[in-house]
Amino acid sequence: MSLEEKFQVLSVEFQKLQSTLxxxxxxxxxxxAQLSENELVKKEFATLTSENTVFKLIGPVLVKQEQSEAKSNVNTRIDFIRSELKRVEGQITETETKQEKTKQELVAIQTTIQQQAQQPQQVQV
Incomplete structure (x- = not known):
């Protein structure tokens, strides 16, 4: 594979990494945003008394729900979102690392191509 072809392949890979990132x-x-919203709901739940009624929106209908169940659902959702955030952060870090490596390879190939392009000119002079 020529340097130009390798440069093209790496350019496409770099663009894919940018899209992934x-x-x-x-x-x-x-x-x-979801985490922030759920943490606000959790704070609101902390202010409730046992006499307060909690409703859950299911489609177009509000359905009565036990406070303990609602609090548990919000806590579970917060835990899930946090674990998902951690996974996505890892993916971002990994993609950034791959992107930087590919960028360095592209620069090295481009430099080599430019040097090769200049060598014949220097010989003719």
């Missing part, structure tokens, strides 16, 4: 960052932002 952008998608992962977008997912992280969504998860952070």
């Amino acid at each position: 952008a998608a992962a960052i977008e997912k992280r932002e969504r998860l952070e």
